[in-house]
Amino acid sequence: MSLSSKQTITDLPANEIKGKRVLIRVDFNVPQDKSTGQITNNARIVAALPTIKYVIQNSAKSVILVSHLGRPNGSPNPKYTLRPVADELKKVLGHEVTFIDACVGAEVEEKVGAGKDGQVFLLENLRFHIEEEGSKKDDSTGQKIKASPEAIEAFRLSLTKLADLYINDAFGTAHRAHSSVVGFKGEPRLAGFLMKRELEFFSKVLEKPEVPFLAILGGAKVSDKIQLIENLLDKVNKLIVCGGMAFTFKKILDSVEIGNSLFDEEGSKKVHDLVAKAKKNNVELLFPIDYICGDKFDKDAARKTVTDSQGIPSGWMGLDAGPASREEFKKSILSSKTILWNGPAGVFEFDNFAEGSKAMLDACIEACQKGSTVIVGGGDTATVCKKYGAEDKLSHVSTGGGASLELLEGKNLPGVANLSFNFKTPPYHL
Incomplete structure (x- = not known):
């Protein structure tokens, strides 16, 4: 699949939006207060505004927004209604928003069909x-x-009847072959501004990265990341393995004592194969060489620092990268031109064990300031960036946890594959 060959909102001449009914698949799956239903974080709504405003400003007849919220299990459930989202959208958009309490059917088609002058509907x-x-x-x-x-x-056909053109601006659901993601039958099917940004940055690292290219992989289990590691070993020059899964590598490769640290029995069977592939591809592998340990998995655990040669004592577990590891990782980060980071260096949720992840973030920010491209692959790593207010200090922090992971594993994303092809762009293939 080529990411850079997909048609985006800016590839379509603006006059082709004029007078059209535009269906936009947004991601309004926002957190809400459990007792009041009030939206507690409107970031996803705000993130969709550039695409919505662009379509309104270019004289669309109507703008039809569709999204999911929560997991209502295929049946109507008032707990998961998008009505509060319509109220919030009206506030931040500064434009009237008409909420329709259905998303398909003749009545919806009739109401949407009567829309005019850039009327915004949320279904x-x-x-x-x-x-x-x-x-x-x-x-x-x-x-x-x-x-x-x-x-x-029939459901997909009903969605298709609502509009003349389709925009997908929900990268976080692009790995799901759901009807609103792959079922619109008409042309064109475009990437909105959010999706466009994701595709631009991921195509940059996966199709034509500036070298040296470094990937940083954290997380708990090796077995969860095997496909990711194997795919990246065909693309990177250096790979840092950190977080919980580093202990499986250290025990198998160097017989390091890991105490009560995480050990992935299933993943351990693949360690030698992964190392052999790295060697074959001339990829430099880096692992932690010292550790911040805790006597229990708790924010108030007692702490101590140990090295590889000392090993982690029984009853203790490695919960963060130690100071020497942080220095080595920093050197690798600052000597790289493209950096892809997916997975924290330790249990950053506990402040006592967050220093490794914070040091890695600081090094990535410094590299970015010096001209390197730094991309964070969503999920927990994006949460690290948010914790330290650094989302705008890196080249790109992905909005899609599962979607970005599957993309990095080399999988085709249904929501991206479904977008129209941009014939002006040469196809760079993954």
């Missing part, structure tokens, strides 16, 4: 319909119930 939660995800769980038996292919096709 009800897509996941109130089993046909969006294709299945749901039976509440009484726990068994999976599948929607019929005919029902899914």
Whole structure:
């Protein structure tokens, strides 16, 4: 799959938006207060504004927004209504927003069809319909119930009838082959500004990175990251393995005593194969050489620093990278031109064991200031950036946890594959 060959919102001449009904798949899956339903963080709504405003400013007849919220399990559930999102969107957009309490059907088609002068509609939660995800769980038996292919096709056709063109601005759901992601039948199907930014940065690192190219991988289990490591070993010059999964490598490769630290029995079987591939591809592997240990997995655990030669005592566990490791990692980061970071260096949620992740972040910020491209692959690493207010200090912090991970594993994302092809761009293939 080529990321850089997909058509984006700016590839379409602005006059082709004029007078059109535009369907935008947004990600309004926002956190809410459990008791009041009030939105506690509107960042995802604000993030969609550039695409919505661009379409309004270019004289669209109407703007139809569709999203999911929570996991209503394929049936209407007032707890997961998007109505509060419509109120919040109206505030931040500074534009009237019409909420429709359904997302498909003749009545929705009629209301949306009557829209004019850039009228903005927010439709009800897509996941109130089993046909969006294709299945749901039976509440009484726990068994999976599948929607019929005919029902899914009808649902997708109803979404298609709503608009003249389609924009996907929900990168976080791009790895899901859901109806609103892959089911719009018309052309063109474009990437919105959020999706466009994701594709630009990931195509930069995966298709034509500036070298030296360094990947930093953290996380708990080697077995969860095997596909990711294997794919990146074909692309990078250096690879830092840190976080919990480093202990599996250290025990297998160097017989380091790891105490009660994480050890992935299944993943350990692949360690020698991964190291052999790195050697074959001339990829330099870097691991921690010292550790901040805790006597329990707790924010108030007693701490001590140990080296490889000392080993981690029984009853203790490695919870962060030590000072010598941080220095080595910093050198590698500052000597690289492209840096991809996916996974923290330690248990950053506990302040006593966050220094390794903070030091890595600081080094990445410094590298970025010196002209390197630094991309954070979503998930926990994005949370590290948020914790220290650094989202705007790096080249790009991805909005898609699962989507960015699957992309880095070399998988095709259905939501990206479904976008129209941009014939002006030469296809760079992953």
